[in-house]
Amino acid sequence: MANDGRMRILRAAKDLAESHDSVQGVTISLESVAQQAGLTKPGLLYHFPSKEALMLGLVGHAAEDWAKRLRTHTGRSSSELSSFERHRAYVTVATTAEVSRADYWIFSDALYHPKLSRAWSEHLGPWFDTTGLDDRAVSLLTAARFCADGAWMSEATGVFPSDDLAAVSKHALALIDAAERTSDAPETEVTA
Numbered sequence: 001m002a003n004d005g006r007m008r009i010l011r012a013a014k015d016l017a018e019s020h021d022s023v024q025g026v027t028i029s030l031e032s033v034a035q036q037a038g039l040t041k042p043g044l045l046y047h048f049p050s051k052e053a054l055m056l057g058l059v060g061h062a063a064e065d066w067a068k069r070l071r072t073h074t075g076r077s078s079s080e081l082s083s084f085e086r087h088r089a090y091v092t093v094a095t096t097a098e099v100s101r102a103d104y105w106i107f108s109d110a111l112y113h114p115k116l117s118r119a120w121s122e123h124l125g126p127w128f129d130t131t132g133l134d135d136r137a138v139s140l141l142t143a144a145r146f147c148a149d150g151a152w153m154s155e156a157t158g159v160f161p162s163d164d165l166a167a168v169s170k171h172a173l174a175l176i177d178a179a180e181r182t183s184d185a186p187e188t189e190v191t192a
Helices: 002-019 030-037 041-047 051-074 083-094 101-112 114-128 135-157 165-184
Strands: none
Touching: 002 030, 002 041, 002 051, 002 101, 030 041, 030 051, 051 083, 051 101, 051 114, 083 114, 083 135, 083 165, 101 114, 101 135, 135 165
16 A cells, blocks of 8 residues: 555656746656645655655656666566667667656656666666777667667657657667677778
């Protein structure tokens, strides 16, 4: 039952963030979240004893949701996939997922509050791991991820959204294919 209360509060906080006309200056108070969730402030404080705890819960929930989307898409955990498969999953999910201004705000707020970035690192870090790959493959995978990041952020904010996300996805996936080919290519010795 306690988990139901936490989820109701997190949904209420996200709904409040979504209801703002812009992501700039989104402020969520404990009182407004409690009211949105149909609780008293003490009822909210039972689940989240401070605004920081609420924000950490909100970011943790969002990061978990992204990791769940990736697991659902692949049917496997990140540890069961190659770096190329993980990046393909992220590009595909990021260019097809329904996202909102609240998603962008929750993600970008970590920039200003380092404690909030831990949840993103914990849940998505394993999906972006490139350990053992050569520099060229890593740079291509990073470029593909940046394409996907930009795509979902642009869609969430409505600022310069793509007219053809499928084409963006196709190009980002081609970068991953190139990274995989680079990684599979035998090393050639360079002589002077």
